[in-house]
Amino acid sequence: MNVDFLIVGAGFTGMVLAERLSNELGASCLIVDRRGHLGGNAYDEYDDHGVLVHKYGPHYFRTDKPAVRDYLGRFTEWRPAHYQILAWTRGRYWRFPINLNTFEQLIGRPATEEEFKAHLASVRVPISQPANSEEVIVSQVGWELYEMFFKGYTQKQWRKSPAELDASVCARIPIRTNRDDRYLRESFQAIPAAGYTRMFERMLAACQRTMVLFHADYHAVRQHVSYRKLIFTGAIDEYYDYRAGVLPYRSLRFEREHFTAEQLAARQAVAGKAGFWQPALQVNYPNEFDYTRIVEVKHVTGQTCDNTTIVREYPLDYQRGGEAYYPVPDATSPRQYQAYAEIAARDPHVYFAGRLATYRYYNMDQVVDAALSLAEQIKADWRAGARRVA
Numbered sequence: 001m002n003v004d005f006l007i008v009g010a011g012f013t014g015m016v017l018a019e020r021l022s023n024e025l026g027a028s029c030l031i032v033d034r035r036g037h038l039g040g041n042a043y044d045e046y047d048d049h050g051v052l053v054h055k056y057g058p059h060y061f062r063t064d065k066p067a068v069r070d071y072l073g074r075f076t077e078w079r080p081a082h083y084q085i086l087a088w089t090r091g092r093y094w095r096f097p098i099n100l101n102t103f104e105q106l107i108g109r110p111a112t113e114e115e116f117k118a119h120l121a122s123v124r125v126p127i128s129q130p131a132n133s134e135e136v137i138v139s140q141v142g143w144e145l146y147e148m149f150f151k152g153y154t155q156k157q158w159r160k161s162p163a164e165l166d167a168s169v170c171a172r173i174p175i176r177t178n179r180d181d182r183y184l185r186e187s188f189q190a191i192p193a194a195g196y197t198r199m200f201e202r203m204l205a206a207c208q209r210t211m212v213l214f215h216a217d218y219h220a221v222r223q224h225v226s227y228r229k230l231i232f233t234g235a236i237d238e239y240y241d242y243r244a245g246v247l248p249y250r251s252l253r254f255e256r257e258h259f260t261a262e263q264l265a266a267r268q269a270v271a272g273k274a275g276f277w278q279p280a281l282q283v284n285y286p287n288e289f290d291y292t293r294i295v296e297v298k299h300v301t302g303q304t305c306d307n308t309t310i311v312r313e314y315p316l317d318y319q320r321g322g323e324a325y326y327p328v329p330d331a332t333s334p335r336q337y338q339a340y341a342e343i344a345a346r347d348p349h350v351y352f353a354g355r356l357a358t359y360r361y362y363n364m365d366q367v368v369d370a371a372l373s374l375a376e377q378i379k380a381d382w383r384a385g386a387r388r389v390a
């Protein structure tokens, strides 16, 4: 087979690049993915009971970038989403992220914003420049709230103390003194109305001169394909056969549990409405159990059915060749990645893009934005190269 671009990975990065390059350059593209579906980690599917679930962990789309929203909006309608998150500890649900409602639960009576601010001022640890995730939280809310909501969760998630992790890990989570309990800050919060997979199917249908091969690993197919440029969205250490070491990741195990309408009837007092198992989309378990969170994505997909599926998420150590989910945000990993970035800079026929190839935790909108920019760069390189050939 002979193509202009061989694209490894059918996730957001690979799909955006295929769509842009095939439609704007008229280039031929072959997308290969070792998995059996489009969408990478954002893939969703109907489980055996007909409930729509996110196979690789819940994906909450949000953005402040109208260009990203509008670009994806060509392939999907949007369903507005309220991503509500609670925490479970000390035998009850707590409002989260920390806000005035959480404070009222803590003291067991109504309070004002001024009272909460005064409380925080009395318990916060004076640290002018927090250097790690523990310091970033105790300098805002003190030890009690840190230990209730952050310490154990972070320890489970990363198998490291928050004191060992970059300040940005816990700084992502807002802390507010008013009643605003939105977990995410971005102005546009919505999910594809018919699901992520349907959106990717529409993207593929819009591509010209593009083929997809599933269950196809790059290393197995590369000798059967001739191509002018390679776009690689897999793990960069794997691409270079780990010659500069294995990059550190955290992995995850997802455990699904299904509940029938009859089983849910007994939980209606807990869930607050019929057809649901828990009262919010996501419940964090910072201190109890081995899992970090339980997600019931039906709260935001808008699917109407009287049964449901919940997913428990267990953090796992990553083994070379396993599912790499989160780059480890500690002091040494950027240096380890840098060794690969330097090798890649000397490889002019390969574009490395996306979360695994650039070893970066990207949200979906960031990955789409980066892919749209890269498409412009590739188009310019391509046209310059074409002119040189002519």
Ligand SMILES: Cc1cc2nc3c(=O)[nH]c(=O)nc-3n(C[C@H](O)[C@H](O)[C@H](O)COP(=O)(O)OP(=O)(O)OC[C@H]3O[C@@H](n4cnc5c(N)ncnc54)[C@H](O)[C@@H]3O)c2cc1C
Pocket: 008, 009, 010, 011, 012, 013, 014, 032, 033, 034, 035, 039, 040, 041, 042, 056, 057, 058, 059, 060, 061, 062, 216, 217, 218, 219, 233, 234, 235, 252, 325, 326, 353, 354, 355, 356, 362, 363, 364, 365, 367
């Ligand atoms: C648990 C979890 C939850 C998340 N939740 C959110 C969220 O709520 N909101 C948000 O904005 N973002 C979220 N993200 C981030 C989001 O998943 C990424 O931004 C996005 O999926 C990155 O797209 P990508 O194309 O770069 O990578 P991926 O989606 O990982 O796609 C890469 C593809 O390449 C394939 N591949 C790799 N190597 C090879 C090879 N050698 N040969 C063939 N195929 C290969 C893989 O099978 C995969 O399908 C979450 C991520 C995780 C891990």
